Amino acid sequence: MEAFLVSAGLVAIAEIGDKTQLLAMLLATRYRRPVPIILGIFVATLANHAIAASIGAAVAAWLGPDAMRWIVGVMFIAMAGWALIPDKEDEGPKAVGTLGAFLATTVAFFLVEMGDKTQVATVALAARFQAIAIVTAGTTAGMLLANVPAVLCGDVLARRIPLKLVRICAAISFVLLGVAVLLWR
Numbered sequence: 001m002e003a004f005l006v007s008a009g010l011v012a013i014a015e016i017g018d019k020t021q022l023l024a025m026l027l028a029t030r031y032r033r034p035v036p037i038i039l040g041i042f043v044a045t046l047a048n049h050a051i052a053a054s055i056g057a058a059v060a061a062w063l064g065p066d067a068m069r070w071i072v073g074v075m076f077i078a079m080a081g082w083a084l085i086p087d088k089e090d091e092g093p094k095a096v097g098t099l100g101a102f103l104a105t106t107v108a109f110f111l112v113e114m115g116d117k118t119q120v121a122t123v124a125l126a127a128r129f130q131a132i133a134i135v136t137a138g139t140t141a142g143m144l145l146a147n148v149p150a151v152l153c154g155d156v157l158a159r160r161i162p163l164k165l166v167r168i169c170a171a172i173s174f175v176l177l178g179v180a181v182l183l184w185r
Helices: 002-015 019-031 034-063 065-083 101-112 117-129 132-160 163-183
Strands: none
Touching (some): 002 132, 002 163, 019 034, 019 101, 019 132, 034 101, 034 132, 065 117, 117 132
């Protein structure tokens, strides 16, 4: 349960103000069909994070627990700095008008999530917890927790929540997790 809750919480916080959340708002504005967009986010995230978690668990098994403890701890602390850097609205692919909302969302989210901080976090979390399915479920739940409200009422949320505060909270969460991993034996 710890792996699921930590994964969901960390990704949900890190995702606020991220380029994929901005993409969710863009797609919601463009298509005005929330269900296919939410399903596309779910499918893309599940596939992308399952691959990332598998890589994280494989690398952890190959390197061993002591090396992974240091690598994961440092990765989380580095991701704290990354979380403080604002994403730009114009990053990532744009949805193509001839595609349906579901297909456009699935393809766009899968591609934009490549190398994103939530994907890197998924690799690190799977390495830390050695639970591919649970971490994937948690990170996917975290993505949905952050992006479903963006799809349903993104315009209102963007005006009311200061993204600088959200980035600081995400950075603090990453630092705390990084320090905890480094101190854990």
